[in-house]
Amino acid sequence: MYQHTRLSKGSFSLFQKFKSFDYILLACILLLGTLSLTTMYSTDGGKVLFHTKSHFVKLVTFTIMMLIFSFINIKFWFSIGYLFYLIVIGLLIWTYYFGIKASGSQRWMDLYFINLQPSELMKICIILCLAKYFHRMKLENVNSIYTILTSLIIILLPMGLVIVQPDLGTSLLISISGIAVLWFAGINHKYFIYTMIGFLISLPFIISFLKPYQKLRVLSFLNPDRDPLGAGYQIIQSKIAVGSGGLFGKGFLKGTQSYLEFLPEKHTDFIFTLFSEEFGFVGSALLLIIYAITIYRIVVIGASSRSYFAKIFCYSFAAAIFVYITINMSMVLGLLPIVGSPLPIMSYGGSSMLATMIGFGIVMSAKVHSQQAIA
Amino acid sequence: MINSSSDSVKKLNSINRRMFITGSLKFFIMMGLISRLFFLQVKENKKYLTLSDKNRIREWKLAPVRGEIYDYFGNVIAGNFEAYQLHVIPEQVEDFRYVIYRLKDLLELSDKSFKKVLKKKNEIKPWETLIVSDNLSWENFSKINNHLYDLNGVKPVISISRNYPFKENFTHVIGYVSQANENDIENNEIIKKNFVPGLKVGKTGLEKSLEQQLIGSNDIERYEVNAYGRRISQLEFQKGQKGESLRLTIDTEIQKLANVLLKDQAGSICVMDIYSGSIIAMHSSPSFDPNLFVFGISKDDWQLIRNDPMKPLVNKTLQGNYSPGSTIKPIVALSALENGIINTNFTVKCTGKTELYGQTYHCWKKKGHGFVSLRNAMKQSCDTYFYEIARKLGVDKLSETAKKFGLGDKVFDKLFDIEKKGLVPNTQWKKNALGKGWLLGETIITGIGQGYIQTTPIQLCLMTAQIANGGYKIYPKIIVDDKNKDQPDDKFTPLYENPENIRIVQDAMFGSTNEVMGTSYRSRISDPKYQFAGKTGTAQVKKITERDRELDLKTFQIPYEERDHALYIAYGPYKHPRYAVSVIVEHGGNGSTTAAPMAKKLFKSIIDRHELRVSINNKRYMDI
Numbered sequence: 001m002y003q004h005t006r007l008s009k010g011s012f013s014l015f016q017k018f019k020s021f022d023y024i025l026l027a028c029i030l031l032l033g034t035l036s037l038t039t040m041y042s043t044d045g046g047k048v049l050f051h052t053k054s055h056f057v058k059l060v061t062f063t064i065m066m067l068i069f070s071f072i073n074i075k076f077w078f079s080i081g082y083l084f085y086l087i088v089i090g091l092l093i094w095t096y097y098f099g100i101k102a103s104g105s106q107r108w109m110d111l112y113f114i115n116l117q118p119s120e121l122m123k124i125c126i127i128l129c130l131a132k133y134f135h136r137m138k139l140e141n142v143n144s145i146y147t148i149l150t151s152l153i154i155i156l157l158p159m160g161l162v163i164v165q166p167d168l169g170t171s172l173l174i175s176i177s178g179i180a181v182l183w184f185a186g187i188n189h190k191y192f193i194y195t196m197i198g199f200l201i202s203l204p205f206i207i208s209f210l211k212p213y214q215k216l217r218v219l220s221f222l223n224p225d226r227d228p229l230g231a232g233y234q235i236i237q238s239k240i241a242v243g244s245g246g247l248f249g250k251g252f253l254k255g256t257q258s259y260l261e262f263l264p265e266k267h268t269d270f271i272f273t274l275f276s277e278e279f280g281f282v283g284s285a286l287l288l289i290i291y292a293i294t295i296y297r298i299v300v301i302g303a304s305s306r307s308y309f310a311k312i313f314c315y316s317f318a319a320a321i322f323v324y325i326t327i328n329m330s331m332v333l334g335l336l337p338i339v340g341s342p343l344p345i346m347s348y349g350g351s352s353m354l355a356t357m358i359g360f361g362i363v364m365s366a367k368v369h370s371q372q373a374i375a
Numbered sequence: 376m377i378n379s380s381s382d383s384v385k386k387l388n389s390i391n392r393r394m395f396i397t398g399s400l401k402f403f404i405m406m407g408l409i410s411r412l413f414f415l416q417v418k419e420n421k422k423y424l425t426l427s428d429k430n431r432i433r434e435w436k437l438a439p440v441r442g443e444i445y446d447y448f449g450n451v452i453a454g455n456f457e458a459y460q461l462h463v464i465p466e467q468v469e470d471f472r473y474v475i476y477r478l479k480d481l482l483e484l485s486d487k488s489f490k491k492v493l494k495k496k497n498e499i500k501p502w503e504t505l506i507v508s509d510n511l512s513w514e515n516f517s518k519i520n521n522h523l524y525d526l527n528g529v530k531p532v533i534s535i536s537r538n539y540p541f542k543e544n545f546t547h548v549i550g551y552v553s554q555a556n557e558n559d560i561e562n563n564e565i566i567k568k569n570f571v572p573g574l575k576v577g578k579t580g581l582e583k584s585l586e587q588q589l590i591g592s593n594d595i596e597r598y599e600v601n602a603y604g605r606r607i608s609q610l611e612f613q614k615g616q617k618g619e620s621l622r623l624t625i626d627t628e629i630q631k632l633a634n635v636l637l638k639d640q641a642g643s644i645c646v647m648d649i650y651s652g653s654i655i656a657m658h659s660s661p662s663f664d665p666n667l668f669v670f671g672i673s674k675d676d677w678q679l680i681r682n683d684p685m686k687p688l689v690n691k692t693l694q695g696n697y698s699p700g701s702t703i704k705p706i707v708a709l710s711a712l713e714n715g716i717i718n719t720n721f722t723v724k725c726t727g728k729t730e731l732y733g734q735t736y737h738c739w740k741k742k743g744h745g746f747v748s749l750r751n752a753m754k755q756s757c758d759t760y761f762y763e764i765a766r767k768l769g770v771d772k773l774s775e776t777a778k779k780f781g782l783g784d785k786v787f788d789k790l791f792d793i794e795k796k797g798l799v800p801n802t803q804w805k806k807n808a809l810g811k812g813w814l815l816g817e818t819i820i821t822g823i824g825q826g827y828i829q830t831t832p833i834q835l836c837l838m839t840a841q842i843a844n845g846g847y848k849i850y851p852k853i854i855v856d857d858k859n860k861d862q863p864d865d866k867f868t869p870l871y872e873n874p875e876n877i878r879i880v881q882d883a884m885f886g887s888t889n890e891v892m893g894t895s896y897r898s899r900i901s902d903p904k905y906q907f908a909g910k911t912g913t914a915q916v917k918k919i920t921e922r923d924r925e926l927d928l929k930t931f932q933i934p935y936e937e938r939d940h941a942l943y944i945a946y947g948p949y950k951h952p953r954y955a956v957s958v959i960v961e962h963g964g965n966g967s968t969t970a971a972p973m974a975k976k977l978f979k980s981i982i983d984r985h986e987l988r989v990s991i992n993n994k995r996y997m998d999i
Contacts, residue, residue, distance in 0.1 A: 139385050183397070186389040240430065243415040243423025256431045260601040281416040285409055292405055299398065308386060315394050322401050326408065333411050 017071055022367045025297040028290055029066075029345070029360060033059045035287065036346040038252070039275045043266050046253045051267050051348055058350050062357035069361025074369040077362050078309050081132030084125045085154070091118035092161040105165045117351035119162045119170045124355045126178045127316045128362070130154060134185035135309040135374065143188050151182055168214065169340035173324060180319040184312050221337035234264045239334050241273040242284075249280030267348040269340060272332050287346075288329075295322050301367045307374040310366035317359045432610065433600045436571045439591035440535055442618030444549055444581065446627040447653075447855065448991060452545050453582065458536035459516035461508045461529065466501035468528035478507060478529065481522060482515055502605055509573070510536065510670045537575060537669050541627060543662035544634050547690040548625065548853070550580020551665030553672075569593050575669065580690075581621070581853070584790055591618030622855040624653035626988065632980050633658035636973045641685040641961035642941075643692040644973065645836035646981060649946060649955050652840070652849040655981065657833065659691040685961075693787070693794040696829040697959055700912030701756045701894075701966065702944045703777070703824035705842055705880045708749055710776035711764045712876040719879060722748045725759035734816050736762050737924070739913070753883035754893045756911060758823050765822025770813060773821065774801040779870050781837040782830050786851050797834055800827035825915060832959045835944050840955035842880060843908075843946035846871040884908040885949055888971075895943065898971035900978065907947025907978045909956075911966030914940040930964030938962035943970030947978050954981050 040055045041048065091109060095118055099106040108115040130151060134142065141147055155178035162171035183192065207218060216231040224232035224239075241257035250256065255277040258266050266274050276284045295318045302314025321344055328343040330336040342352045415423065444453035461478070468474050475496075479489050496505050511519070511531075519531050537552045539545065552575040559576050560567050565587050566576050576590070577583035597611040633644035637660035646655035663680050667673075672680075680687050689695065711717045727743035729736050738744065738758040744751070752760035765773065777783065783799030798804075800821065802813040820826040830838075837851055847867045871877050885908040887893040889901075894911040917937055930938055941963030946955040956974050963969035 138382050139389060140382075184390050184393055186386065186393070237430075239415065240423050240426045242412070243419050244427035245416050246420040246424065247417055256599070257427055260431050260599065260607065262430050262602045276412070276416070281412055284412050284416070288405065288409060288412075295401065299394065303391075303394070308383070308390075311390055315390065315397070319397055319401075322404075326404055329408050330411075333408070333415060335411060 014071075017368050020368050020370070021070070022297055022301060022364065025294060025301070025360070025364070025367075028294040028297065029063070031290055032294070032345045033063065035275070035290075036271070039271055039278075039346065040267065040348060042253050042255065042278060043258060043271070043274060045259065055348055058353055062353050066357045066361040066364065069358065070364030070368055072361075072365055074305075074307065074310055074362075074365050074372050075374055077128065077313075077365060078132055078135070078307075078374050081125075081128045085129035088118050088121050088125050089158060089161070091116070092122065092158060094118075096161060096164060099165075105167055107165050107167055107170075114350055116354075117349075119158075119165065119167060119174065120349075120351035120355045121358075122158045122162065122174050123170070123177050123320065124317075124359045124362075126155065126158060126174055127181055127313060127320065127359075130178055130181035130185070131309050131312040131316065134181065134312060135307075137185070139186055142186050143191075148187065148191070151178070151185075151187075154178065155182075166211070167340065168210075172339065173320075173327070173341055176323050177316065177320040180316040180323070181312060183319075184315045217339075218337045221334070224334070234270070234338060235334050237262045237264065238270055238273040238332050241277040242333060245277040245280040245284075247281050249276070249278045249283055252278055254278060268342055269328065269338075269347065270332055271346050271348070272329060272343055275346070276332075291321075291325050298363050301363055301370070305366050305370050307366075307372060309374050310370070310372075314363055314366055317363060321356070321359070430602075431599050433598055433604070433606075435596040435598065436569070436593040437596065437615070438534075438571050438574050439569055439593050439615050440617040441537060441552070441575075441591060442589045442620045444589075445620065445622045446625050446630075447623060447655075447988065448626065449622070450627050452541055452623070452625075452627065453537065453539055453549050455535045456538045457533045458509065459511040459513065460506060460532045460534050461511055461516075461519060462532050463505045463507055463529050464502060465496055465499075465505055465528075471496075474526055474529060475507075477522070477526060478519075481518055482508060482511070484508075500604060506573070509534075539665045541631070542664045542666065544627070544630050544658070545625075546580070546662045546665045547659040547692065548580055548623070548630075548657055549665075550577055550582040551668045552576055552582050553578050553668045565590055578668065579793070580791070581623075584792065585621060585854075588621065589618040592616045623853055624648070624651075624655065624855055625657065625853065626655050626984060628984060629656040629977070629981055630658055632656075632977065634660065634662065636976060637661075637960070640963065641691065642959045642963065643695060643832040643957075644959075644977065645692055645833050645957045646977060647836050647840045647851060647955045649840040649844040649952055650849065652837075652851040653855075654851060654853045655954065656977075657692050657853070659689070659693075659695075661685045661687045663687045690791075690793060691959070691961070692832045693791050695831055695959070695961075696795050696797055697832070697940055697942070698826075698914040699782075699824035699828060699830045699835060700914035700940070700942050701758075701824060702835055702910050702912035702942045702957075703822075703828065703830075704753060704756065704761055705884060705910055705944075706777050706780060706782070706838065707761055707765055707768070707773060707822050708753060708883065709842070709871075709876055709880045710773050711768050712749075712879060713776060713872045714768060714772050716767045717749060717764055719749055721764075722746050723752070723757075723760045723763045725757050727759075729759050729762055731762065731766065731819060732815055736819055737919075741924075749879065750883045750886055751892075753880075753910070754886040754890060756887070756894045761822040762819045765818050766815065768818075768822075770818040770821055771801045771803075773818075774799045774804075777828075777838075780841050782828075782834050784834075786831070786833045786837050787853070790853070794833075795831055797831050798827060798829040824912060832957050835942070835959075836955055836957035839944040839946055839957060841870060842877060842884075843952040843955050845874065846877040881908060884910050884945075887911070888945065889949075894967045895945075895971035895974075897967070898975040900975060903950055904948060905978050905982050906949045907945045907956075907974070908949050909943055909945025909971065909974060911971055912942030912944070913964075913966045914942060916940065916962065930968075935962050938964050941966045941969035943967075943974050945971075945974045945978070948982055953985060954978070956981075 037056055040052045044052050095109045100108040100110055100115060107117050107119060155175055159171045159175050162174060220226055220231035220235060224235040226232055228236055241263055255274055257263050257277055258274040263270055263273055298314050298318040302311045305311050324341060324344050327336060327341045331338050342349050344356045440455060443451055446452050465471055492507055499505060516531060555566055555574045555576040560570055563586060569590055569592060577586050592615040594615040595613040596609060598606040599608050599610055600606055629646055633656045637644060640660060643659045645657050648655060667676050724746050725738050725744040727738050727741045744755055744757045747757045747760050777799045783797050785794045785796055787794055805811060805813050817826050821828050841849060846869055848865055848870055850863055850866055888895045888907060888909045889899045895909055900906055916939060941960040943958040943966050946952050956977055958970040958973050960969050
């Protein structure tokens with residue numbers, strides 16, 4: 001094994017840390033932030049109103065937080081993996097009993113200055129926790145019953161806590177984050193295939209357990225014209241918004257679908273429709289490319305990391321981000337039923353941004369400390 | 376530290392392999408998303424752009440402005456006036472209850488109409504216009520304007536509406552407009568196309584049949600609206616076309632005179648130009664004020680019109696099927712002459728009654744006329760003479776001539792949907808319609824215009840005109856420069872075999888009016904300028920019994936419904952005829968005492984106004 005004398009010192013100078021920053025990733029994040037602010041400004045009807053201001057404050061705060069996180073040694077993130085997970089589980093339980101109820105579900109906890117959604121944090125800390133769990137595991141042990149059961153419990157526990165809120169969308173995203181880690185950790189691909197087959201077979205039964213409004217979403221996904229003013233309204237209007245954007249879009253602040261309030265949830269889950277309506281195919285493709293570069297950079301950082309923990313974390317985080325983007329866009333473009341899933345960074349919502357920024361922070365820390373090995 | 380090197384290498388291999396799989400998967404999914412975006416935004420762009428416009432752009436149509444109708448001299452007989460309306464937009468009113476009760480007080484609205492307004496308010500969206508009143512009096516309108524300071528959100532609006540300045544004079548010709556109902560919309564494409572709530576369309580008369588020309592097209596306002604239907608901004612205002620104006624051939628003065636002459640009586644007067652077929656006057660009495668219908672007629676007014684025993688709702692000129700009585704005699708005589716049955720020397724002895732086929736047929740004169748020739752028989756309207764020639768002629772030949780002269784068919788073709796055809800019977804008709812053979816006795820009474828034969832006043836007028844112009848076919852018209860109607864080719868084709876026959880009939884009609892013993896001698900005008908020729912008629916409403924003949928009651932002694940209809944046809948001036956007239960007074964008693972004097976007054980006026988009528992025409996051509 002290599003022994004770098006520099007590494008044994010345990011830390012580098014601040015200047016070196018700055019130097020080893022991934023500036024491309026940082027630029028992408030800042031660019032996304034700017035785009036999201038611009039879009040938010042448009043949702044406010046071309047004025048700096050509540051959403052724009054609030055989004056700006058969060059963006060700045062969390063970007064600074066991300067930068068601070070990136071200076072913290074990757075070893076630290078490794079060491080707090082389980083603790084972080086447990087804390088968030090605790091928060092979820094707290095939310096279950098004392099959370100704030102809003103629009104039919106109990107997802108938020110009141111922190112006086114901010115309403116936190118612990119389920120969003122769970123998306124990131126489940127990766128952290130599982131990455132730590134698999135870090136030291138020998139490959140032959142990975143497929144043991146004990147390991148699989150333990151990791152399944154780690155995934156199912158928060159899932160269950162989120163489902164009872166009820167918030168099916170987020171719980172699915174949490175499980176996908178978890179499954180991504182299992183995949184990279186090297187669990188036999190047969191299990192994934194079996195699970196997939198099992199899922200598909202049991203799909204009809206799962207649907208029968210869905211709540212009426214969720215069933216309606218599935219039905220209206222299959223045929224939006226079934227109830228164009230009711231359940232199908234969101235899908236139809238969002239497709240109209242995207243489709244009417246054309247090649248170059250209707251122009252900034254000129255999206256009629258959003259301006260005239262035809263778009264539902266335009267600040268949060270459907271922010272992409274507004275962006276797409278105003279900036280067209282060119283703008284949307286550009287946004288997708290920025291996301292692609294972001295993900296690519298995360299993967300590159302993972303590949304160049306020395307520690308197995310950092311690798312798993314980066315790969316899984318990249319996969320998770322990719323899945324979030326894909327699910328959100330597919331939903332907006334009418335390729336998937338409507339599930340509540342925000343578009344990372346673009347969507348309005350503090351908890352989601354906090355979780356994403358923590359993720360980026362850890363990735364950045366992995367880059368800065370890429371030569372750091374973890375015992 | 377990773378110390379077990381083989382394990383760590385394996386682990387690295389595994390994770391890198393899986394990363395590779397994941398990476399390629401991501402790439403394909405990303406491509407899939409981009410192609411979906413491309414599909415929606417570039418390929419299907421047009422479809423979604425249209426849908427988006429459909430979402431955001433909404434049209435508001437405004438009621439079109441109807442074309443005016445003028446008389447021959449350019450007087451407006453169906454015009455547009457500015458109606459004062461009161462609109463309220465509930466959303467803009469701070470305290471709706473206060474404002475609406477205040478309005479109720481100011482306008483003195485009845486509880487019923489007030490409730491109607493409140494009901495309408497609940498049906499519309501708060502930003503839509505609520506019409507509180509659609510035709511305010513000037514007094515109320517100014518009252519509202521004076522109180523506007525505490526009526527926030529109330530808008531006094533001036534809108535355009537129909538009015539008929541000559542009231543009952545033209546009702547049956549031009550009809551009236553009223554709010555369109557479902558039937559109107561369904562049956563007429565152009566109404567459907569231009570429909571807006573509150574649109575007024577023609578319900579009867581020319582207003583109905585010429586809807587296509589009169590209606591015009593909507594002003595269209597295009598607004599951008601939001602998801603809740605609220606108007607955000609006006610995008611476009613497309614001015615509509617005003618409906619085409621119409622000029623009628625009718626002379627308002629004559630029309631008014633006809634109304635005065637028939638005052639308090641049921642009947643009809645038609646005046647026609649015998650060469651052009653232009654209708655100079657066409658009135659059916661009693662009439663009613665069409666303005667009552669424009670904003671919806673009140674229940675009381677409607678009952679009054681509907682239950683009037685003289686039936687103002689019936690257009691007697693076109694819908695009234697009357698027995699022509701003696702006014703058919705010129706046609707009977709003409710037919711007999713044409714068919715060579717008689718000549719001017721043919722005489723019949725009238726003894727007051729005649730036995731034919733075991734039936735007694737009475738002449739109107741009990742004592743009889745003695746020996747009468749054609750000219751005398753027409754002049755004195757001897758029934759016996761016409762029984763005889765009808766018998767000789769036969770009903771089939773008679774009906775042929777009658778049909779040639781326009782009886783038994785619609786005069787205005789499709790212009791008025793209510794127009795009746797009348798009935799000219801013949802043997803074939805009776806077989807088909809009643810399934811019975813023709814009886815000779817029926818021929819005999821047809822000869823004096825009784826029995827099955829039925830004519831409308833306008834048909835009688837056309838018949839007279841065609842006799843007066845020397846026996847040439849004309850097509851009556853009521854609209855000057857009617858674009859919809861081409862002049863038929865057979866206009867002015869001769870209807871006679873021998874022009875001499877027409878002259879004989881004309882001469883006989885002259886005698887009937889201008890010579891002693893003539894039935895309308897008392898109504899003659901001796902001044903050759905106004906001198907006219909005519910034929911009286913008295914149509915029985917019920918069969919005259921022997922008892923009636925014995926009683927020989929005067930008209931006023933008979934109950935109204937059983938009195939005879941009085942008819943008169945005439946043309947003049949005799950030397951150079953220009954106009955034909957037909958007069959029918961329902962239950963008027965006797966043609967010579969009731970109908971003929973009206974014709975006298977009409978001719979005076981018609982011929983006096985002839986110069987003016989012609990000069991208008993000349994001037995028109997000079998202007999061009």
